[in-house]
Amino acid sequence: MLTLPFIRAYQETTIAGLQKKHVANAAEIVAKLLAQDDQRKALLQQAESALEKSNAAAKEIGALMQSGQKELAEGKRAETAALKASIKEMEEAAKAAEKELTDLLVTLPNLPHSSVPQGKTADDNEVVLTWGSVPVLAADAQPHWDLIKKYDIIDFDLGNKITGAGFPVYKGKGARLQRALINFFLDEAIKAGYYEIQPPILINEESGFGTGQLPDKEGQMYVTKEEGLFLIPTAEVPITNLYRDVIVNEKELPIKNVGHTPCFRREAGSWGAHVRGLNRLHQFDKIEIVQIHKPENSYAALEEMSLHVQGLLQKLGLHYRVLRLCGGDMGFASALTYDMEAWSGAQNRWLEVSSVSNFETFQANRLKLRTKIDGKSILCHTLNGSALALPRIVASILENNQGPDGIKIPEVLVPYTGFTHIN
C-alpha cells in the first residue's frame, strides 16, 4: 500500500508511476485520494474535539461525585448526555471517510522503480542477460509430457482421478528427483546465509492482505469452507507475515529467510495450449527466499538474490535468461522484478522459473513492519524470490538432458537423487 504522505509530497511521481503500471485515470485518482484525506482529517478533528469536551466533563463529574456534590454532578451528567449522540455520529462519519480512503488506496499498485521499462505485455520486458547456450538435441527429442510417460515418473491421469487437473502424482525417480531438488535448493540457500522456516500452508485473511494477495488476487486462491483460510499461493505469504505488526530491532536486519512449501493456485481463466504438462499446475513445490532490509540496502539485496537464483540455474547447467519486467507485466506489489527463464529444449521456448522482486515499503506498510533508526520508526523494505519453483525446472532438465541412455541428472543433484539417469 502506498503511503499518503508520500503521495501528497510526490504527486507527479505517483501519477507517472501509476501510469507506467497502466492504472487508468491516475491523476484523477490521486486528486480524489488527497481530497478524501483532507475530508477525513477534518471529520477526525471534529470528532476528537467533541471527545475532548466529553472527556473533560466526565472527569469533572467524577470529581464532584467524590467530593459529595451529588446535585451538581447530576446536572452536569444530563448536560453531557446530550453530547453523546452527536459524538457518535461524528465518529462514524470519520470512520466512514477513513474506510472510503483506504478502500481506494488498497486498490493501487506499487510504483515501479525508475529502471522499469515502459510497456504493456511480456514482449516489452527487457532481456538483461542470457547465460549458456541452447542444448543440441536429437531430431526426435520429446517434450516433457511425453518423457514423463515414457519413464513413468509423473502421472497426470492418477492426479486427475484423486484430485483433478493440474495435480500430478510424482512416482519413483520422479518423486525422488523432486525431493532432491528441494533439498539441493534449501541447502544452497542455507549456504548463502538464509535461515530455514517451515511455515503453515494455510493462512488467514490478515496475512493475505499483508503481502498484497488480498484483495487483489482473491479469486486465485483456494479457500477452506468452514474456517475461511486460504491455501498459500507462495511461501512468501506466511514467511513475510511472520513480521506483521513487528518493529524489528535495527541490529537484526537484514533478515534472510528461506522456506519450502507446496503452493496452490487456482489459475482461473489462464489455461490454454501453451500450458501443457508441467508448465502450469494447481499445486507445485517451491523454495522461496525472503529478505527484509533497511531501505538503503534493498536494491543491493535484490541483485544478490538475483545472483543466488542464477547460481542455482548455472549449477544445474540450464540455459537461462534474466528479464527486467516492464510496467505492464510486473506484479501488483512490486517496484522492480527480475524474472529468470530457463530454456525448454523440446518446447523450444523459455519457461519462467523464478521471479525476484523488491517491494520497497509497499508490503511493509500493509504489514506494519518497521524498524527504528535514530529513534524514528520507519517502514522496512521487503523482497522475495523463488529459488526455485520445481515443475518448470523439472521440465527443462527432462527435455534438455534427454539422450539415448535416458535422462541425465545434473551432477550437483546426484548426491541428492542417488542415481545418475532416469531410464
Add this chain to the structure above:
RNA sequence: AGAGGGGUGUCCGAGUGGUUUAAGGAGCACGCUUGGAAAGCGUGUGUAGGUCUCAAGCUUACCGAGGGUUCGAAUCCCUUCCCCUCUACCA
C-alpha cells in the same frame, strides 16, 4: 470437541465503574558517583493519528480483536481469536 481458568507496556506483575495521568519490579538509555566496574542514587523509557514551518507542547485512540452499556470502562455485557488445566479424541 466439552468443562473451568486466563490474555495488561520490552518482560514480570497489580489493578472488579471515577485524580489510572496503568501501581510496583526487572530490563534498557542517559546522568551522578568511581581509578575502573558493580552496587547505589537520579532522570527518562510504547504505537498510531490530529494540530504545529520544525521542535516542544497540546490532543485522540490503543490493556488479545470487534461491538455494546454508562456522563465516565483495563474493570460490566455480547461476539470472536488465542493460551493454560482437566476430560474426550488422535498422528
